Amino acid sequence: MTVFDDELQKLKEKLLRMGSLVEDAIKNSVTSLVERDNALAQRVIDNDRLVNTLDVEIDEESIRLIALRQPMASDLRFITMAMKITTDMERMGDLAVNIAERAMELNTEPVLKPYIDIPKMREIAQGMIRDALNAFVKKDKKLAVDVIMRDDKVDDLKHDVLQELAFFMTQDPTTVSRAMRVSFVAQYLERFADHATNIAEMVIYLVEGKIIRHTLPPA
């Protein structure tokens, strides 16, 4: 194993660590909403700086590796994609923070209704980021395609949540401000899944050496 192999391995480990932090963040943010746990919501907000630190570190390390090792072809592709992926993961961390913030606001008011579809969205979205990153470090195209396929399910659930919330607001105007906040949470989760999809698309680019982004029919 060369020094460069070792450095590349460390870069992969950092990416996976960042992914694992983002996974924890989305899980805890939704739990803080469902269980009305302000302390947990605050922890999600505080821990986001760990995600941000890794974002910066991975960028710096990637630029250093390119400048110093002048990697060719597939390694170069891997490192530049890693830099793009951190952008997605950093935003995913922000979305978890947004959910935690809405949770803290919602926790000051009576429960609108038990959350059913939102935890489902969270579960799928969390699996998507885990598998998208694993697909990236293992260059596993099949797993990447599988991640992309799951995005539709998240979109469908979001659609159901928004329909139900519109019904609540129409029936009872006192629910409007709470229902709007819950609708934001559903949208954050949808965007979280979109970022995982973007990462999965980059995996296919990495493996096939060609860009499939924008070539799939719109969902």
Add this chain to the structure above:
Amino acid sequence: MTVFDDELQKLKEKLLRMGSLVEDAIKNSVTSLVERDNALAQRVIDNDRLVNTLDVEIDEESIRLIALRQPMASDLRFITMAMKITTDMERMGDLAVNIAERAMELNTEPVLKPYIDIPKMREIAQGMIRDALNAFVKKDKKLAVDVIMRDDKVDDLKHDVLQELAFFMTQDPTTVSRAMRVSFVAQYLERFADHATNIAEMVIYLVEGKIIRHTLPPA
């Protein structure tokens, strides 16, 4: 002027062209909403493929330049940041498409109210992407800081729009589905401005050689 200088210049021109397409897209998407112009909305949707094509071209060209020319220090930083910026711009194009889609849905129903703050948000957001990209290609830190400052104004306007929409929905349940769609538009515009802010933060990184992302206090 070396061949590499020339290639770098072409890369900058492509970035500016992509920015100009994204500017047109956001402008036309909001016009299609305000003027209830379905044909214009459809044009925004159709033209997004031009943005997507440039996204792929800039990525490919950037990787080619790094592999072939092995640029050092500031050029390498510029090229890798260009690849990250295209990710932002591609999403901005998608947001314009989302606005155009909501416009077409809203155009099938009576006008909820005249749009005042939404065109204001659009105007600021459009100026932000124009200036963020100019700051990037000219490495103009002052302009980049100015872009970042404007993001608060967009957030404030979004807040006002959502408050007003909540009031509508509370007063008259028949407005709920329309008001929700308009609230999505306000959120798309806020995210559009966020992407411009991300680009401006990368400019400062490029100029200072250090990452200011995540070091500013949250808005």
